[in-house]
Amino acid sequence: MSSMASHIPMALSFLSSVASGLQASGLGTHKQPQNSSAPSSHSAPAPPAPLQNSTNLPTPGSSSASTYAAQASGGAAGSASSTIVSTATMCIQCHTKPRYSDGTKTHPYCSKTCAIKIKANSGVKTGSGNANSGNCDFCHNRPKFNDGTKTHDFCSKACARNANPQRKQSSATSGTSGQSQCQAPGCTNPPHPSSDYCSLAHKTMSENLCLMCLQAPKMANSHFCSQTCIDDAEKKGPMILEVPVGHSTFKSVGDQFKASWRHAGSTCPAVRRVYKIIMPPGKLASYEAYRTAVEAKGQFVAQGRSAGNENRRWHGTRRTCNLGDKGHTQFCGTTTCSLCSIIRNSFDITLWGKKTGWGRFGKGIYTSSTSSKSNDYSHNDCKSNLKAILLNKVIVGKGCKMLQDNTSLTSAPAGFDSVLAEKGGSLNYDELVIYNNEAIRPSFLVVYDEP
Helix, strand or coil: CHHHHHHHHHHHHHHHHHHHHHHHHCCCCCCCCCCCCCCCCCCCCCCCCCHHHCCCCCECCECCCCCCCCCCCCCCCCCHHHCCCCHHHECCCCCCCECCECCCCECCCCCHHHHHHHHHHHCCCCCHHHCCCCECCCCCCCECCECCCCECCCCCHHHHHHHCHHHHCCCHHHCCCCCCCCCCCCCCCCCCCCCCCCCHHHHHHHCCECCCCCCCECCCCCCCCCHHHHHHHHHHCCEEEECCCCCHHHHHHHHHHHHCCCCCCCCCCCEEEEEEEECCHHHHHHHHHHHHHHHHHHCCHHHCCCHHHEEEEEECCEECCCCCCCCCCCCCCCCCCHHHHHHHHCCCHHHCCCCCCCCCCCCCEEEECCHHHHHCCCEECCCCCEEEEEEEEEECCCEEEECCCCCCCCCCCCCCCEEEECCECCECCCEEEECCHHHEEEEEEEEEECC
C-alpha cells in the first residue's frame, strides 16, 4: 500500500501535464462560434454622406474617382473545412501554429516572436483585446460575414477570392471564367461563360457595392450603402479600404491615372490596387469648415463648379513600408514613412522643405493634375516592384495663375486661395500649390507597376 501511495503524486502530475497540453493546443476546449452580426444591407436613404464618401467631384479628363483593389494576406489560403484546426484558433501572425493559452486565457499569437513581429509590422498592440479577430482575415478592416448560421473567415467573396488565388483556377476546366459560382453577394448560381457573374444585373450590382460591407449597393454620391456603414467606417479610421478590381470606383480612379499620365515617351503603368482612405471625423470636419468658408467667399457653386472649387490632384511621396502592396493594409510605426503619416494625419505644411529643401512657389503643399509628374516624387525605401501615389481632394478656391518661380511665397497672393502653376515658363507640367493644411485631404491610395 505504501508503494502504491508513493506513485499517486507522480500519476497526478502526469495527468495534469496531459490536460495542460490539450488546452494549449486548443484540442481540450470547446470553442463557441464567434457572435458576429451580418454586414448591413440597408439601402434606405440616409443623411448626406460625409466628404470622404462623396463620389461626384470634378476631375481633369475623367469623371469621379474612388477606389481600391484586391489585396491578400499570405496566411489566409484555404477554407476552415480543409484544416484540422479552425483558423479561428490559429496565430493571427503566422497562421500555422495554435494560439498560446496560459491556462486562464487564449492569446491571439502562438509566441512572443509572432507578437513582436505583428506589432513591428503593423503597429497592432499585443493583447487579446486588440487582435481584431472579428475582422476579415484578408483585409483586416471589414467585419467577417455572417450568413445567419455561421461567421465566415472573410467579409466578402472578393476577399475570400483574393486570399486564396487557387480558387480562381479551381473550375478552369469547366469552361467558365474560373469561378464556381456567381461572385455577386448571396448568389450561388453558376457564372455565365467568360464572366464572373450569372447575369448582367448581378455584374452591375457588384460594380456598385458599398465599400464597407461589400454586400449592398452604395447610395448615390456615396461610397457606402447606409449611415450604419458610414459610421462603422469612420469609427475604424484612419484606415484604407481596398476597392475590388471590378468596382466602378476602381475603374474611375484607374482611368484618371491613365488619362493624366502625360510624360512624352513614357508608357503609363498598370494600376494594380486602389484603396479608399478613411479619415477620422475630426479631420474631415476641419476640412469641410474650410471649404464652406472658401465657398462663401467665392460663390463657386453659382458658377457651376463644386463647393469651394474642390478638385482632385495627385501627390507623390516617400514610402518606407509596403503599405498598399498585396496583404499590407496596416500602417507602419516609423516616423520616416511619409505615406503612412499623410494617410493617418493628412498633410502638414511645417514639414515643407525637409525632402527637397525648396519650392518653386514657396512654402506650400504641392500637388498636380498630372499623375506622371507626381510619380517623379514617389519613392520606395522598401523592397517592392510597385509604387504608390495619393489622389487627394483639394480646395482650389480662387487660384492665381503663375508661369515663373516665386520661391518667397508663404501664402497665396492677396485675394487668392491657391497658386496655379501652369505649363510653360519654368514648368513642363502643372502644379497646384496650397498654403493651408485644411485645404487638402488624402482620398485614395493608388498602387501601380514600377514605370
